[in-house]
Amino acid sequence: MSQFFFNQRAALVSDVIDGTLIASPWNNLARLESDPAIRIVVRRDLNKENVAVISGGGSGHEPAHVGFVGKGMLTAAVCGDLFASPSVDAVLTAIQAVTGEAGCLLIVKNYTGDRLNFGLAAEKARRLGYKVEMLIVGDDISLPDNKHPRGIAGTVLVHKVAGYFAERGCNLDTVLREASLAARSTASIGVALSGCHLPQEAESAPRHPAGSAELGMGIHGEPGAAIIATHNSGEIVRLMADKLAAALPKTGRLAVMLNNLGGVSVAEMAILTAELAKTPLHARIDWLIGPAALVTALDMKGFSLSAIVLEESIEKALLADVETSGWLRPVQPRQISVMPSSLRSASVSYQPSGNAEVAGIVARVTGTLDGLEAELNALDAKVGDGDTGSTFAAGAREIARLLEAKQLPLDDLPVLFALIGERLTVVMGGSSGVLMSIFFTAAGQALAQGESIASALNAGLKQMKFYGGADEGDRTMIDALQPALASLLAEPGALQKAFEAAEAGAERTRNAAKANAGRASYLNSDSLIGNMDPGAHAVARVFKALAE
Numbered sequence: 001m002s003q004f005f006f007n008q009r010a011a012l013v014s015d016v017i018d019g020t021l022i023a024s025p026w027n028n029l030a031r032l033e034s035d036p037a038i039r040i041v042v043r044r045d046l047n048k049e050n051v052a053v054i055s056g057g058g059s060g061h062e063p064a065h066v067g068f069v070g071k072g073m074l075t076a077a078v079c080g081d082l083f084a085s086p087s088v089d090a091v092l093t094a095i096q097a098v099t100g101e102a103g104c105l106l107i108v109k110n111y112t113g114d115r116l117n118f119g120l121a122a123e124k125a126r127r128l129g130y131k132v133e134m135l136i137v138g139d140d141i142s143l144p145d146n147k148h149p150r151g152i153a154g155t156v157l158v159h160k161v162a163g164y165f166a167e168r169g170c171n172l173d174t175v176l177r178e179a180s181l182a183a184r185s186t187a188s189i190g191v192a193l194s195g196c197h198l199p200q201e202a203e204s205a206p207r208h209p210a211g212s213a214e215l216g217m218g219i220h221g222e223p224g225a226a227i228i229a230t231h232n233s234g235e236i237v238r239l240m241a242d243k244l245a246a247a248l249p250k251t252g253r254l255a256v257m258l259n260n261l262g263g264v265s266v267a268e269m270a271i272l273t274a275e276l277a278k279t280p281l282h283a284r285i286d287w288l289i290g291p292a293a294l295v296t297a298l299d300m301k302g303f304s305l306s307a308i309v310l311e312e313s314i315e316k317a318l319l320a321d322v323e324t325s326g327w328l329r330p331v332q333p334r335q336i337s338v339m340p341s342s343l344r345s346a347s348v349s350y351q352p353s354g355n356a357e358v359a360g361i362v363a364r365v366t367g368t369l370d371g372l373e374a375e376l377n378a379l380d381a382k383v384g385d386g387d388t389g390s391t392f393a394a395g396a397r398e399i400a401r402l403l404e405a406k407q408l409p410l411d412d413l414p415v416l417f418a419l420i421g422e423r424l425t426v427v428m429g430g431s432s433g434v435l436m437s438i439f440f441t442a443a444g445q446a447l448a449q450g451e452s453i454a455s456a457l458n459a460g461l462k463q464m465k466f467y468g469g470a471d472e473g474d475r476t477m478i479d480a481l482q483p484a485l486a487s488l489l490a491e492p493g494a495l496q497k498a499f500e501a502a503e504a505g506a507e508r509t510r511n512a513a514k515a516n517a518g519r520a521s522y523l524n525s526d527s528l529i530g531n532m533d534p535g536a537h538a539v540a541r542v543f544k545a546l547a548e
Contacts, residue, residue, distance in 0.1 A: 192302025
């Protein structure tokens with residue numbers, strides 16, 4: 001039986017937004033008029049002369065992110081489905097709606113979907129002429145050896161600092177610098193006695209023994225770093241405070257935020273606040289934020305502690321007044337407002353053109369990937385969910401269809417790359433589609449700026465690595481793509497050498513005992529050894545076809 005109050009699952013996120021607008025204490029929020037699948041809340045008192053600060057992500061973390069839209073904090077929040085990143089189109093729509101000549105800063109929690117979708121939206125916005133910077137927050141210290149620490153409740157502190165400097169009229173470089181300082185100065189850790197209840201989901205079995213808690217559980221219910229055999233509030237808070245102290249500089253004043261993950265009673269949060277005052281960390285705390293529900297995980301029975309080192313600028317920003325509905329104040333119900341919008345199309349504008357040489361290259365690449373569908377699916381079934389071949393084939397068939405219909409700008413490579421990037425994110429789906437779209441979109445931008453093909457392809461790779469988080473050696477397609485493109489950069493046109501570099505890189509993935517990205521990162525070494533990464537194999541086969 002479901003443990004969740006809701007009406008219709010399809011309307012759940014929209015209903016959440018409506019309720020927040022009705023209860024807005026400042027009456028300063030509006031839904032942006034857009035496609036019903038795109039859910040964006042903006043400031044009604046929007047001032048485009050200032051840097052826009054945009055955040056968002058999956059819903060289910062209320063009051064984040066809508067509750068922090070308003071004077072002194074966010075300019076707009078982009079709302080995805082429950083625990084799911086908003087689409088690239090949704091993020092791009094928000095950027096276009098609220099960004100003026102001063103530019104905008106995207107603040108993103110460090111999760112793959114958010115990095116990719118916000119990242120591709122940033123690339124598309126730059127192509128449209130917007131000044132966009134993106135800051136990825138990874139404040140979770142529960143997994144110290146993790147290459148990509150998660151972004152959790154401490155992200156709100158970064159929102160506060162960025163919003164303060166944007167509201168003062170500072171330029172984009174200053175807003176980014178101060179927000180980056182806040183992100184580097186913030187550490188968070190959470191604990192939970194149990195996970196959360198999703199709509200239409202029955203009660204799940206306990207994940208750990210009775211009388212224990214899970215330290216470092218993620219804000220989507222991801223497994224924690226360790227099981228601790230106690231419910232004692234004092235012992236748990238002392239352990240968390242000690243871990244924060246170890247992750248922070250040994251000296252310096254602090255602000256500490258006590259965040260309710262959604263299912264902890266007011267009484268328990270008061271007890272936890274009292275326990276924090278008994279820890280050695282308390283002597284360094286100048287400011288206490290909460291206890292309150294700030295970044296939740298639906299009704300998770302847990303809480304988190306976030307500490308930020310108080311530089312002068314950070315302290316001023318944290319203490320400044322704001323006008324946001326996330327602060328718990330009684331209000332009269334408000335009427336829902338809708339802000340009209342008139343946005344530029346994000347679609348790539350182009351005229352089909354012919355170029356026999358380019359057409360041949362496109363045909364060889366798409367034909368190769370189409371023909372590899374079954375082989376790549378079989379490889380992926382050993383280390384993933386068995387759909388890599390189908391995903392790549394779907395993208396290849398779409399580009400081949402446009403080629404056959406003579407609907408590609410073959411004689412305009414920058415626009416061709418941009419168009420391929422646009423179509424791949426539509427038809428491929430999943431992270432692979434966004435990654436390849438980022439690759440072609442960024443490469444097309446580099447071509448438009450006068451870069452050579454080899455340099456542009458390497459620029460695309462750089463952006464794909466930045467947003468995707470993977471690097472050579474992480475057992476992904478990059479293990480073949482990076483050496484191949486490095487070879488091309490050294491010797492443009494030497495496709496046989498590029499193929500040999502790609503093939504050697506793909507072969508190395510057979511011996512990788514650990515994957516650091518994608519679904520394979522959850523598998524043990526026995527499942528990986530001897531199995532080539534399907535993405536790397538696909539890249540090698542494409543370069544083989546080009547070399548022939």
